[in-house]
Amino acid sequence: MCETFAMANEKAQHPPVRFETHPDRYKNVELSFPAEYGGEVACIALDIKEDGGLRPGYPLKLNSYDLGVDLELADAVNRVRFEHPEVKAVLVASKKDRIFCSGANIYMLGSSTHAFKVNFCKFTNETRLWLEELSAEGGVPTIAALNGTASGGGYELAIACDEIVLVEDGSSAVSYPEAPLLAVLPGTGGLTRLTDKRKIRRDLADAFSTVAEGVRGKRAVQWGLVDEAPPRAKFDEAVIRRTKDLVARSKRKKGAKMVLNPLSPKRETDRVEYTYVTVELERAARKATITVRAPSGSEPQTPDELAKKGDAAWLVRMARELDDALLDLRFNQPEIGVVALLTKGDAKDVLAAEKILLAHDADGLVSEVRLQLKRVLKRLDMTAKSLFCLVEPGSCFAGVLLELLLASDRVFMKDVEDVFVEVSPAQAGLFPMGNGLSRLESRFLGTPSQVGKLLEHKEPLDTQSALDRGLVTFAPDDLDWDDEVRIAFEERAAMSPDAMTGMEQNLRFGGPETLETKIFARLSAWQNWIFQRPNAVGEKGALTLYGRPERPEFDFNRT
Amino acid sequence: MSNVNNDRIPNNVSLSDDKRLQRALEAWQPSFLSWWNDMGPFGFQKDDVFLRTATSVTSEGWANFDYVKMPEYRWGIFLADPTKDRKIGFGDNMGQPVWQQIPGEHRNALRRLIVTQGDTEPASVEQQRLLGHTCPSVYDLRNLFQVNVEEGRHLWAMVYLLHSYFGRDGREEAEALLERRSGDPDKPRILGAFNEPCTEWLSFFMFTFFTDRDGKYQLLALSESSFDPLSRTTRFMLTEEAHHMFVGETGVLRMVERTASQMKELGLEHPDDVRKAGLLDLPLIQRYLNLWYALSLDLFGGEISSNAANFFAAGLKGRAKEERYEDHVALDSFYDMEVVRDGKLGREQVPLRNAMNEVLRDEYVEDCQRGVDKWNRTIAAHGIPFELKLPHRRFYRQVGISANVPFDPSGKMISKDQFEAQKGEWLPTEADKAYVQSIMQKPVFDPKQMANWIAPPKQGIKGRAVDFEYVRHT
Known part of the structure; x- marks a missing residue:
């Protein structure tokens, strides 16, 4: 742990990031076409390796992600678009037992420069919007199968899909622990999508976003955070039923396949x-x-x-x-x-x-x-x-x-x-x-x-x-x-x-607001303000002290 | 001593003065009873059982013995008497008065602690619900039921806190405690060991020795809490928990005693010969010990834990017997820990607060060793050259830094293949399980009898003879 902190504080120079990847080289994402859907569904499953990070110093526990994972996610979506015209719906899932995804890795964020963090968040936001565009304009609807807890960026990934199924097992929850635990905000459009996409009542969204442990099955359905919460024994069945419905609703245009080869500049x-x-x-x-x-x-x-x-x-x-x-x-x-x-x-x-x-x-x-x-x-x-x-x-x-x-x-x-x-x-x-x-x-x-x-x-x-x-x-x-x-x-x-x-x-963005412009505008606001404030990143800030023995101390003056 | 009322819910928390709470608990009571009837001991609900019932927290009141039908057991709410002017004993708020109400800031964390503790109580009742049908004696049957009803009472204690201090969320959590089911893949209990099957008495005794002992240490840590009602509740629970560990410790002791004495008497050496005599061979007992010890070690949580640090810093959960430590803030000290990093063992200085789970585990390991020593003295007394050993705490862990890394019982890192090859020497095999089931099929309902594989206890309960009719089974 001390070792991790030491690295976190160094903000060392890293080799340049390369953005191209291919399903054959994925470390943390699996792109498959399950037989039960006759090949018409692409399953993008997270199986993030603790040592699968792009840079050293932060184990990617509990399906938490970094830029490397998101590059694979973005690539998978793109492969579905170009290389798999037969696909009519996308299922986002987890291969880990009882955990869907716990969001962006906190220690990765802690060990990154501000510029990297902003660009990381921007990229992950773009990828989430790609998923939404895939459905809205590509005619390929999407569903997230939460076989366990989806917290922070994990729920933000889910909420970027058209439908969400959460297992009801008495402990799995969806949550935004950012504000109560880290004194920051969900950074991948999560708050905007609560109100503007799922149209969740603002007071319920407020309650949801301040309870670190989140909301479980029944209440998550009542509040509109997920669409269905079947028990574990019926979970697969529900996911399959909904996914098949999506296939039936798909408006994907017919077209040929195009293989995307490496650019090799x-x-x-x-x-x-x-x-x-x-x-x-x-x-x-x-x-x-x-x-x-x-x-x-x-x-x-x-x-x-x-x-x-x-x-x-x-x-x-x-x-x-x-x-x-x-x-x-x-x-x-x-x-x-x-x-x-x-x-x-x-x-x-x-x-x-x-x-x-x-x-x-x-x-x-x-x-x-x-x-x-x-x-x-x-x-x-x-x-x-x-x-x-x-x-x-x-x-x-x-x-x-x-x-x-x-x-x-x-x-x-x-x-x-x-x-x-x-x-x-x-x-x-x-x-x-x-x-x-x-x-x-x-x-x-x-x-x-x-x-x-x-x-x-x-x-x-x-x-x-x-x-x-x-x-x-x-x-x-x-x-x-x-x-x-x-x-x-x-x-x-x-x-x-x-x-x-x-x-x-x-x-650059005059004229009307959309979900998308709101997301990016608010991302800039929180990244550049809340994320920079002492209450988050100061010596006694919540993000700084996360995982450490001390507890944060806030400056309670409101602006 | 606050007034004890003996209405529907015996208590010393002036329940009748708090109509809202009383109504809430009276509404929860039928759900509890229906859970008890569905998931409590199966097939003995109409029998008279010689049970201890707490009717107050005084030395006369907390242990009333009499025949009771289990569904009529009076599950009460008892808090240890308040300590006058109690101050917070550790963490960032050290020295301030303890809290009689929950600070909003800590509401969620406390709820989580209480729900996690509360979930274990009904879980163990569910795990043990069929054991009565294979009991080795009426004496043991009664002890099983005593443990069961008291786990039920401990559930009441946690539910009382949830109802009193956590509003609607608390009431929902209290309902959920009755909805989860041990071992049910759809609605599992929160912690791993509480979903493991416990279908025979060897496992039951191991469970009460090892797993209930985790409970003891969790209760000790919670009894240090700045939230005074939690502290007082858990302090009283500890008095009852002692009996559960007595059941485990003496249960294993009696099995070991029986095996060792028969080995000596009949001149048995090889485990196969021991089995031919219908006894539990010592290597088999060792394998069950290894399993339950490892499962129970997991319950303490990760070795390096930000939750543990937060709980300590905020004063929610301390160390067992916090007063024995010198530094109660624990901010500048480190815990020298052996850790697994990149597939290798190394040492790391972990900030003490983040290592609080491990600190508690240390105490637990020491306490377990005391019991094992007693068992070994019994074996030695019969001149049998065998020693039971606690495996290394890295062995067969599913939680924490050693999780899913293969170690042998001495703590040496080995390959996955090696582990698979030798697993049968270290953990119960299918053959072991089948053998244990085979000798524990028939219940012993005659008070004069004792199953072949276990020695009789040294004495009975509350001055009664060992062959007293502790359960009138019809």
Whole structure:
């Protein structure tokens, strides 16, 4: 235990996190397709090994998880989407006896830097939202089978599923012990989902969230925390019955299978080279440049062609590479503050490649490709780096790649003749943001008519037209470009990273609130405030003293 | 001494002055009786049993002996007399007055402690409900029932606390105590040992020696509690618990005595020959001892425990006989512990508060050893060269840092294969179980008789002869 504390306090340097995995390499998650459902159900089961953590120093007891576990969970969901079109429902379960999951490992959190913790929580939140999207848009409903207690993040994982079955054995419970035990809050959208998703009465949610041991079977059903609480002997039966009902209700579109192969980028110290994406780092300037290249040659136009081309298809490959690059920047490059977003290639190729998304959304695989792009673009929206888009000759900000421009905090477009951006039907809601609006709609909250006008405009826009139509922030000419851009980056990189993160997150998500925006906004609030306050992490804070002999002492002043 | 009333629920807590509580307990009473009739001793509910009933906590009052039909046993609520100006004796609030009401801050933790303790009481009654049909003597039958009714009373004691101090949650927990069932996979009892089958008398005596002794130490630790009603309740329970351990200690002693004396008399050496004489061979007794000792050690919880630290810091649960220790805050000391880390044994300095379960376990181990020594003196007195041994505390554990790591009874780490290969030497085998069942099939209901595999006790109960008709079985 002392050893653990020593490690916890060191916050040692760790090797970089890698985000790709594969069911064959999972350590803690098992992806299976049980025979009793004729292969139409994917079972994602947690069997977390105590020594299965991504980093040393914290045994993952009682099915508690760390980032490594969540990467496997996210991968499993993605494999179901692409590699298992036959699957019609997902069952989230535990392979451990009498314990479902006890949430994020406390000692892992204690031994992590603040930045890592925030990014860990952000990633786990994204994965939970993926599960919800899998059901809402992928037509694959989900169910959590709680064969034992689900506490903290364990219940948050369950509540991200459509249905929850909890065994009633007199001791298994669902619980949020964060507030009473650790003086923090559930960090994976758990509180928001109580009220907004399961629509649990606020006073009951309040009671539930302050009792460390949680709520068991009968009352959990009464309060709406779970859907059913059968005794142990009837538990499997109930899970099977409900899962079969979900299969019957599934609205999954028919589509071909696509195998996702490893990306195998070339990594150098300050450069990562993927097929369609390059990341270059200028560490001293705290700057990264992401360049996304247009496809070259013909891209699939029909579902059959897409299935044949497999994961080499530009839309798929580019999205996966951008996703990996963003996670790499988030977790492994904390000091990078500003990201330049560039594109290279012919806009015609981009627009030709994206046509399939517009023409064939009824196909299951095409639809999954679109949803993946949607998720990656959201990942960009949620990345705590300043995003500056640079539009220069030879770039191709058109259609799906115009979303990168629209996601940026600022857009610089060189005022020269041969540079264009182009709006396509893809901007009409193919890739909605977390607030439910398209990036174009979010941009023109004050002048909504501008959205329709831009969508009707079927031609490339030169710098002046783009500036006039509100797509561009600044348009320096050839002479000023280098200096203007350099100064803008230097200025930005010099500002407080906390203030910038907070400001950007405020400004990026104008317009309506959704479950998703609420979850992330409140996550920022609690991560950056409650989690930083002495009552949690001070010398006498509850989180600091968890597992230690002393008891916490609170400053009882309310703000 | 507060007034003892002898209404439906004998008590010394002025129950008749608290109508709300009285009504709550009177409402719970039928559920309890229906549980007792369903899950209590099977087949003896109409018999007169010579039982001890507590009607007050004074030396005359707590042990009234008479014939009682078990369902008419008067389960009462008794708290040891209050200690004037009692102060908190350990933890962060040391020296402050003890609590007569529960501080809200500790409500959940206390409820959990009380529910966990309370759950063991009906559990053991359930585990033992069929034992009457294989009793080795009427004397032992009576002792079994005495243990059973008192476990029932201890349940009442915990339920009283739940009803008095924990509101609706407490009432629900009190109901749940009657709903869980020992060994039922659907609704198991909370702690592992209380779901293990206890279907013959060898296990019963081991259970009352080892498992009830865990109860003794838990009660000793709870009797230090800052929550005064819990302290007073558990102090009185301890007086009754002593008899349960007496049953276990003398039960094993009498089995050992019988085996050793017959080995000597008949010149038996090999266990097979001992079995041919219908006796419990000593290696077999050792294997049962190993099993029940390990199961009971688990009940103390993890060696390194944040719960234990919290309970101590908050003053909810102390150490057994806390006054014998010098440092009652225990914040700056460490416990030098042998631990398993990454598959190897090593030593670690554990903050003392986090090691409180282990501190309590230390006391328990020492207490068990005293009993084992007595048994060994009996064996030695007959000149039999055999010694019963407590296995190492790492052996066959399911809870804590040694859980599911294979160790031999001397505490040496071995491979899983080795453990599997030698398991039959260390733990009861199927053949052992079948043999034990085979010699304990027939009950002995004639007060003059004693089963072959056990020696008669040295004396009877409350001055009665050993062959007194302690149970009038019809």
